[in-house]
Amino acid sequence: MQTPYELGNQNQTTTWEACIRFYEALARRYPAVLQFSQIGISDAGVPIHAGIVSADGVFEREKIRQAGRTVFFNNNGIHPGEPEGIDACMALVRDLCLEPERLVALGSAVYLFIPVYNVDGSCNRGDASRVNQDGPESFGFRGNSLHLDLNRDFIKCDSLNAQLFNRFFTAWDPDVMVDTHTSNGADYSYTMTLIHTQADKLGGGLGAFLRDSMLPVIYRGMEERGWPTCPYVNPVQVSPDQGIADFLEVPRFSTGYAALNHTIGFMPETHMLKPFRDRYESMRALLDVTLAFTVANAPQIQALRRQARQAAGGRTHWPVRWKLDETRRSRLRFKGYAAVHSPSLLGNYQRLAYDREQPWEREIDYFTHFAEEAVVRAPLAYVIPQAWRAVVERLDWNGVRMERLAAHRTVQAQVSRIQTVQSRPGAYEGHMFHDEITLETSLQAVELQAGDWWVPLDQDKARYAVETLEPQAHDSFFRWGFFNSILEKKEHFSxxxxxxxxxxxxxxxxxxxxxxxxxxxxxxxxxxxxxxxxxxxxxxCARYAEPQWRRYPVLSIFEAP
Structure with a gap:
């Protein structure tokens, strides 16, 4: 049973319709191995599907969770113009169905996948939107039907896709996630590069395991498969020969969102200028290698995740912003091409090009560590006034434990007031995004209303709550403009x-x-x-002050009332 990619000239990717038909036919033929179904719809009304492969025919989420089985999650097509993951996933699922030894090797783990996440973009096909990409012949578009980049939507959840994804991810609680992509950027010899959940940000034993154990095995496995892989090429200056740094994937991105849930996340980025066939083959290899490692090391991964969740509820301080630690550098053996600068024929500047006739291999600086830039003291709980329903919804979609106050009460609370805000010029993914803020805090007696939401931090979802409710966090709800109305005075003067x-x-x-x-x-x-x-x-002035102006609505409670 061949995939549309395999039936073509190896420069073609499947359409959404053919992809869904393929999985539906496979599930009918192998019902004891694959369950495939619709899980929701997009903003354009296009069905979104998910599948699960299980060696023993158990597909029920609760049974799998109660048994403590490992969940490996593969998300594809968030950017449908980067489609090799869609095709590679189809072949991998087919092989798991057809090859008994491969299925047996899965053990008690399950392979959970979304075949095409941005279904709207996948159906919006063309051949011109990926300006710098070599194939395939036709592909989908990056934006969804709301013209949103869904890999910026995991916190704000403007799209139905992201709202569904938040609930889906929370319900399944995967141990490892691979979200497949194609890179833009510098030119070099590698077909596959890899973004991983930043280890310092992931933290604790889980972050150390990722950096010291998991990544070396993945890189070695890719080398053995004939696809040498390097970290995502994020130059610290202009070109890779000047050094590269790990990518700080904040929670708007899939790997950063995964970190909020103590999930190890990978974003493989195949190189845009390599032939589509090579990008497909290297992506398939990456899925195989990462899945095999996850299955082989499942008990340790799960134990470290349990430790991280248990520790979350007892933390006294939380880092909410990170910055590259330029004092800590390592060396990376890198295979690149000479960076050549020459006068532009279009304007008065020097243009950059890479000369593939001048390959080089040498050690370059590699910055892998990030330092805590802002740390907050963990409150006993947050209180969210009931009026801010959109915020409460998102906490609920992510399994954050909350309770509604049954009666009025007066408490001592830390109240934050926004002193200054510097916003990004123009719209960013449909929002006015606030890049820089300063706060003034004070303890005050505050009357809470019946129906307000009490969010305790003695829970394993504390990290999600902290990184969305603390205003200065990288991707807080405040930064994304959920509280913009407090920045406007409602009265004025003549x-x-x-x-x-x-x-x-x-x-x-x-x-x-x-x-x-x-x-x-x-x-x-x-x-x-x-x-x-x-x-x-x-x-x-005090005389005409508006108490709610610039007052951040979410309260921090540090002492039990």
């Missing part, structure tokens, strides 16, 4: 009336007058603009 009132306010409020004098000294160029002068006084 200049000709407020001029006299402002003078009186400066007399009545000494603290305001002191701040105003400081502001004038720091901003003399603004003193000729009445809107700036009066606006500063209005926004900083």
């Amino acid at each position: 200049d000709y009336v407020f001029e006299d009132m402002a003078l009186q306010l400066l007399k009545d409020e000494p603290e305001l007058r002191a701040r105003f004098e400081q502001w004038k000294a720091a901003n003399p160029q603004l003193l000729s603009d009445p809107k700036q002068v009066l606006g500063f006084i209005f926004e900083n």
